[in-house]
Amino acid sequence: MDRLSLNKPALTQKVTQVVTLYNPRLWKEKGLWWTLGLFVITYLVVILILGIVWSRSPASFDVREQALIVANGDSSKVVIGSVTAATAIRIGETLLDKPGGYLTNDKIPPGIYLDNIPNWEFGALTELRDLANSLRNDFSRAQSQSVEDKDLQIAQPQFNYNSDSWIIPSSESEYRKGITALYGYAHRLADQQAFDGQFFARADNLAVYLQVAEKRLGNLAQRLSYAVGQERLNTDLAGDRNARQSTSTPDQIHAKTPWRQIDNVFFEARGYTWALLHTLQALEVDFDAVLKDKNALVSLRQIIRELQNTQNPIWSPMILNGTGFGAMGNHSLVMASYISRANAAIGDLRMLLQQG
16 A cells, blocks of 8 residues: 555656647647647748838839820820820829838738838829929919819829828828829820810920929938938028028037938938939920920930939848948938939029020
């Protein structure tokens, strides 16, 4: 009895191990946990891969080819203004239909944790808004008292809808309405039986649009240069001794972009210049006669070449922010250099159009 009582705990442990080994309920529970773990790992891998794929900037496109697509392949329907209208359509469709779709208003992974492409989208959307505004107020109107185009009256406000609305109505649905209105305008341009759809390729119209683009590029160049920080002298009232401003500001300001915002500014600039590049390529086609008359065609092509440099591949896994002439590169300053040269060239082109 004593020996039996001494071996009883060991015997009980052996029996418990055998029962556990052959207990189907426990095996089922273990299998469930393995399945759940495998699902979580697979989900994370898929989200990571989608995030990488969706973070790639859209490729360039041929503006002449896009005009033919909008005209359903009929080259006779590609008239003055068709290329610019088709380019505006393609910019809008790229925002909505690129891999991952429109990500700015996403509330679930991977869109919710991506920030580079949403900032790229905002830059491209800004240029699309400027182009739609110029189409409505300048390119489609012969003079200040002429009637606005009925489709552009719809398109321009639609693109100004809140960029991060995700439900009722979503940003995508509102922008899609604007794209549909642009299609209507493009088709009426080529309709020889209707005279209410017009595009006026005049030097003064082009100069007005370029003035807006010049200011946008100047803003982006300054914000990009703030990546390394700089002491900026206040020149806000320079050139006019009678100039005044609402509130006083220091004579010297230290401007520096927070390190978490450096890549945001970079990709916003990259998105804006991507859209502006294609818009200027389209304007080169539609304003060909005007540019040749002003001997300004080569000037516009030089601007386009500078903007093409802003779309060069990024070989670094992150946007570097080296200082000055240090050992590490600075992507923001390189982008600012290209944009500043394009900005200066646009100013020269605008003066040429106005005075040449």
